Amino acid sequence: MSHYDTKRWWPHESRFEIVVGAILVQRTRWENVEKVIEAMRSRGVLTPSAISTLDVLELERMVRPTGFFRQKSRRIQRLAHHIHLYHKGDVTCFLKRPYQELASDLERMDGIGPETRDAILLYAAGHPVMIADTYAIRLCDRLGLLDPVTPHAIKNHLMQHLPTTPQTCRRAHAAIVEHCKKRCCAVPRCSGCPLLDMCEHGATK
DNA sequence: CTCCGGGTAG
């Protein structure tokens, strides 16, 4: 798990790219996100100001491979417009504010729920936050770690048991995603799983 | 063909 690093986990060339990617990746495979990001890059629109003035139909065409293209394109454009309007189009300016201020700012945005908010807080803004995504929820559920498996409970649980630096949060998140992709997927591959002896789901199979 | 993926809003 120590060979994970942010660049590898969330490849990017700018902070804005992380923010856009966080919305694009919702219910979507990362490979499709990369295609869209690459299309945007070659079109030269990977800045808040460029996105906010872009024809929404053109944005839709680029976003299409990640699904939910009408929603996502508009949500990205609104976010870009917000940064363009209130932060001079400077993403760093938008991100480099006190945790609470940024968090509640993100929560007001259309298309940014708890998970996307936390992903942006961790990967783009560098705040130490654990991300309770589908993977973490499924894993905790099967392990039988928490009685009510809620995102909030998972977040607290993880942050209680790990030193909460941005680095450890990223590595923990990466490790959970990797494990769930390889083993604890929708149709789990329990045989040979390193967590089998501590897993309720595996024990009953 | 069906199912699934680093969710969110109503």
Added chain:
DNA sequence: CTACCCGGAG
């Protein structure tokens, strides 16, 4: 709970 939506795997 459903709608939003595409691309890939099986």
